[in-house]
Amino acid sequence: MQEHLVVSASPHIRDDVSVRKVMYSVVIAMVPAIIGSVYFYGLRALFLTLLACAAAVLTEAVIQKLRGVPVAVTDGSALVTGILLAFNIPPGVPWWIPVVGSIFAIAIGKQVFGGLGYNPLNPALLGRAFLLASWPVHMTTKWLPGRGGTLSGLSLSEIDVLTQATPLAIMNSARAIISDPASTTHQTVQAVKVVAHLGSSDAIANLFIGNVGGCIGETSALLLLIGAAYLMFKHYISWRIPAAYIMTVAVLTSVFGGTSGLFTGNALFHILSGGLILGAFFMATDMVTSPVTPRGMLVFGVGCGILTTVIRLIGGYPEGVSYSILLMNIATPLIDGRTRPKKFGEVKPSG
Amino acid sequence: MTNSVEIAEAALPERVVIPLRQSLGTPAEVCVSVGDDVKVGQRIGEPGGFVSVPVHASISGKVAAVGRFPHPGGGEDTAIVIEGDGLDEWHESVKPRDDVEFLTADEIRKITLDAGVVGLGGAAFPTHVKLSPPDSKPIDTVILNGAECEPWLTADHRLMLERPGDVLRGMKLLMKAVGAGRGIIGVESNKPDAVAALRAALHDGTDITVTAVQVKYPQGAEKQLIDALLRRQVPSGGLPMDVGVVVQNIGTAYAVYEACYLGRPLVRRILTLTGSPVARPSNFMARIGTLLSSLIEQAGGLKTDAGKMISGGPMMGVAQFTTDIPVVKGMSGILFLARGEVNERQPDPCLRCGACVHVCPMKLVPVMLEKLVINERIEQAVEIGLNDCIECGSCSYVCPSKRRLIHYFKYGKLLAAQKSATPTK
Structure with a gap:
């Protein structure tokens, strides 16, 4: 038995919270708004959100592979960035807008600095700023009116x-x-x-x-x-x-x-x-x-x-x-x- | 787990290994030779300085060896081995005193020192030193710490329940030794039975009060307890005496009682042996020097494989590598964790979530301290409070990334101490 005793610094018990738990809780917290977006703007909103997520997770995986660090895309942080990026674009933009935005957010906003925990700027917002500067027309005019309503909410x-x-x-x-x-x-x-x-x-x-x-x-x-x-x-x-x-x-x-x-x-x-x-x-x-x-x-x-x-x-x-x-x-x-x-x-x- | 388990007298060990390092400060120096006959309570080690205590034989028998043995504080250290004769004969110097109420402060200090009493909460600071504040720091209050420093440990709780009168007698002596007019026993409110037992043992018109304090970790930390009871904050870098307070542990008060009333040096202590792998979690009154392996046997052995053995509690205790360690004066308990309970995940990057800042009882910013220590920017770390850290473990506990904050703080403090020890040009 004795040779199996683990010796490490205190404390010897830890709360069961983890990065994954935090990240997936944020994802869960955004689910009501995702459902709302489908209700207001149709399935297109979900489609763009999923594209943004896929692009974010994939970009993260590819770059982690290239950097030779453990691929840790299951921690949920890239998923959070993908959803937030989609949340920040108009629902009427072409499909490649969220894809390009997510790639930029993860590659330039996060991985360039060393990945999770080291980025000075919010990656999703940096992605949005990049999109806004590069395709201002798409980013400021491709709005869709809400369900049965108008864009402005007024008649x-x-x-x-x-x-x-x-x-x-x-x-x-x-x-x-x-x-x-x-x-x-x-x-x-x-x-x-x-x-x-x-x-x-x-x-x-x-x-x-x-x-x-x-x-x-x-x-x-x-x-x-x-x-x-x-x-x-x-x-x-x-x-x-x-x-x-x-x-x-x-x-x-x-x-x-x-x-x-x-x-x-x-x-x-x-x-x-x-x-x-x-x-x-x-x-x-x-x-x-x-x-x-x-x-x-x-x-x-x-x-x-x-x-x-x-x-x-x-x-x-x-x-x-x-x-x-x-x-x-x-x-x-x-x-x-x-x-x-x-x-x-x-x-x-x-x- | 063990708060309802009565203190059991552990079997008289056949052999004890008594380390000379039994307190903070300087270890004792051997004053017996191999082959000598010794009796219980006989001095076998002389104090090595002011911040040091004598060490006594805890069983009667023959000194079998003086050598290096595993020490619960880490690594190996010099210890005296006594082979017992099974007679448990006490030394002639051990006799009860009937003039206790006439003892002066100086006499109480002297008896405490001679009996080798140290703080029994875990830090093992020599008690006579704590009882000798300079004249410039008048003490008005003695606080007894009944907050049980860590989860799982119940030695103090049981002592308050089973010997409340003796604890109070010890408290009186401590107050007299420092000239304090007031005594407060702070007990966590989840131990109402201990509060009741102590209150029942109080006499009318006494200057001792028993106060229930909020249950929260680390309530048993000295500075936090003083703050909770008296709303006095010990200044950064200072000691409780700077705010007129001396804090002692419940077990220490009992040891002072035994020393003064019964004339007994500190040759035994109460410790909790617990954790899910232990067959019968117990509170033992064990002789100093008893090997843990023998106590484990008396607790019915281990049901399942242990993944970790900790001297002290889960938050601040020291992980052990062998069960061949002896009971020492500062050992408040031994905690076993099962394989599955050992959580040694690789740390993730810091998310800067700020949970550590939120939880720090010393109001430090662990996330910044960790970065500074990792980058060996020790002066800056000290500037923002590295040495104020009490190593309670709260920050590491809550960290979602499982970062080893306390590990770095201990390391950083060591570097800081080395730096300040090296003379600068």
């Missing part, structure tokens, strides 16, 4: 001044018209009406359910929140980043997001539209690329919130979630280094 007569677009894009155009002195009175009146409609309780309810145009997995706040609640219950994500992120967007958009002066913005619209819920709960919380310290998480969330609001209200893009998170990813090491908790006993002796 068409209300938006005759505007092109077909997602609620956030329409909001952006309407704001531009209102603030542009060259707009005709008719245009301005229409735009003001549109803004009012977008903020109506019907429109907000529609946004919450997710039956509007948008990227594959981002539209339904309800289904995303169900998944997020599961991850929080499992303690795989903390409330800090999403709460700080969403609160910051809420405060800033209600103060600066209005069309008739300060404090006239509709925070609820900004929280529920675009990819904020998806970004705040599933991408800003990406373990590898977000801070580990409790205070750092809050700083990170606030930073994402400020950048998102700035891009949405001032920038050229209607949506700012993905770039905000990528920019804050870069700041993560800096934030961690400066937000170390106070050590136990790091006080003057009381006497």
